[in-house]
Every structure is written in structure tokens, then in C-alpha cells.
Amino acid sequence: MSDPREGLTVTHRRYVPYAHAHYAGDLVDGAYVLGLFGDVATEVCIRADGDEGLFASYSDVQFRAPVRAGDVLEATAVVTRVGTRSRTLEFQARVVCRGRPGQGASAAEVLAEPIVAVTATGTVVVPGPGV
Template sequence: MTPTNDVERTGSEPEPLTVGLRVRIGQEEAHYGGGLVDGARILRLFGDLVTEVTIRSDGDEGLLTEYADIRFTAPVHPGDYIEATGRVVRSTKLRRFVELTARKVIAATDEGPSSAAVLPEPVTVCTARATTVVPRKTPTAKGGR
């Protein structure tokens, strides 16, 4: 997956850290009438992305402390493929602020029990912002852990 970046840059700043994953939603994840998948499934993907962000930036899984502005914008069904991305938009000494987006890139169809179609354009199914806290770096004694 190629990260996209719509932030204007002067050339001297490092690229913001962007991570992504793609998953197929299984039949066992349908929880509601009409075969709908619950939004918590997407939030679990977002949690995995935030964890990867802090591992890559700080060498530690960190602690996800907050979601904000969660918006579910389209339904998710078994057989759909979801591509989720997380991009660090701001960092402080102990916090990382991440913008999260999940898009449906392949959708299950009604043509048969295993039929699906690649979507001409991805459909955004959820957006959110997250805050994660990373542990303070502490000096270690020589030879110690």
C-alpha cells in the first residue's frame, strides 16, 4: 500500500509516519440484521494501527487513551475488504495524535455466496482521531535491563 500525504511541505520536514493494513471481513463478524458488521470491528483495526505507530516511532506499544470524532459513514458486510490507514498528525514528548480512516475497497455482492467486486473508488466507512501515550524514556544502568 502506498501512503498518501496531502500536507503541504517545504522540503525540510520529515514525512509524517503513515501505517496501513487491509483485511477481509469474515462471515463470523456479522452481528446485526442484514449481515451488518458492528463498528467495534473497525475500531479494533484502528487500535492495531495506533499500536503500530507507537512501535515504529517509539519502540513501545504505548497506550491508546482516546478516540475522538468517530464517524461511521457506510455499512460493512462479511466479504468486504477494508483498507485502514493511520497517519501521525502531531507529536509531543509523550503523546502521538493519529488520524484514522477505513475504506471499503472490495465489496461482497448478491450474485452468489462467494461473489465480490473491486470498487472503482474506495468507499470511506469510518474516520476517527486517536491519542496514544508512550512511556517516558528512562536511562538504564550500564549492563542492566
Template sequence: MTVVHRRYVPRNAAHYSGKLVDGAYVLGLFSDAATEMCIRTDDDEGQFVGFTEVDFLEPVHTGDVIEAEATLVRVGNTSRQLAFEARVVCRSAEHIESRRPVADSTAHVLDEPLVVVRGTGTVVVE
């Protein structure tokens, strides 16, 4: 089973220069997808125990549209192991080298989603 959430990264989420977003933003998206997974599989919101692995592969910028996917990979008695992947599916033109912005609000759907974060984590349900 797979759950996918999409979210626009607002300008006020910038944490670093260059309109970069901190990694915790994506981990929050993974947590939200994990909650939906637990509701769908167990009728319970679940409790996130922790991440066992997280790889930050590419930067996330304000103006991005991110797709966070959670896939159920193992079911224990009360634990569920999930694999996560976050992809940028739309990006502000100012962060695409080959495209110049026409206006501050110029953005584009990417030809191929850009994988920005991968990880695994565990949740428990009652």
C-alpha cells in the first residue's frame, strides 16, 4: 500500500539563504503520510517511533510542490515499517537553471520529478 501527499512549499518556509527549506520540513511531510497510512491500515493515527535512515539528496526551495510518498514495507504485531520518498514535481523558475523567470511567480511542472529525500521509518499502532 502506498500513500501520497502533495504540498506547496510557501515562501515563509525559507530557513536558509537562497530560499532553502530545512530538512525537517520534508520529515514532517513523511510523518503526515505515515499518519494517513496508519489510519488506512489500522483505523488508528499511530505513533511515529523514528527514522532508521534518511538521505537528503537535493535541496528543497520555497515555491516547490513536493510529493511525499509512504509505502508499507513490513507489518509487525503493532509496528509498521515504511519507506519514504519525497519528489519535487513543480519548481519556481528562479531555481531552474535552464529557465529564466518572467515574473517572481513563474513556476514550471518538471519534466521528471526530482527525488530530494529518501528514508525509512517505523510507526506503532494500538
């Protein structure tokens, strides 16, 4: 029998400020998205177990498309496995809006199709019963 927490999904959206651009073309480092994954993982743990939990590891991280300052990112975590104290989560970060500085200093657009920028699989742990 599967655990009712499997399939639990949490999504956060965040604007990527220009202060986070580290590279040419206003590119943002991959650690920025991993921080977002940590935030959605924390909410998953709170919702599933009533505890913030701890991020234990990533078993896979794929940087699939660039993240740029001026983007709006949607970071999602889905519980795919529930162990005694561990939870396996699948993560995806999608660019849903993108700045268009070439069209004007504050120009931006909602993308017709989100761009999958980063995917990952990670494990979080929560305290055992009575801890």
C-alpha cells in the first residue's frame, strides 16, 4: 500500500533579481536554484511531517537551460517515496517569465511554454516518532 504522502506537491514562485547575476548575459549560478529546491523541500517536510526536516543529499541534478536575472522561476517538489524517516523528492525548476532587456529596460514577458531549467532528485530526513 502506498503512503498518502506520496504525490504531495509543493510549488514556489520567485523573481530572480539582477543582483544575483554572476556571469555574462545576466546568468545566475546553479546554486540559486538548489536554494529554491531547499525551500520547497522544507515546506514538503512541514506539510507531510510537521517538521522542517533536513536535506540529506541529491542523487541527481541536471542543469538543462540557463536561468537569468529577470526570470520568474517556479520550483516544484513532489514526494515520490516515503521511508521511515526519509522522503525522496523529485524537483523541477521552470522559467515561467523572462526579462527582455533588449526590448526596454524593464521589458518582460510571460512565456507561452515554461522552460525546464533544472531537474533533480533529493532525499530529506525528518525526526522519528517521539523525537
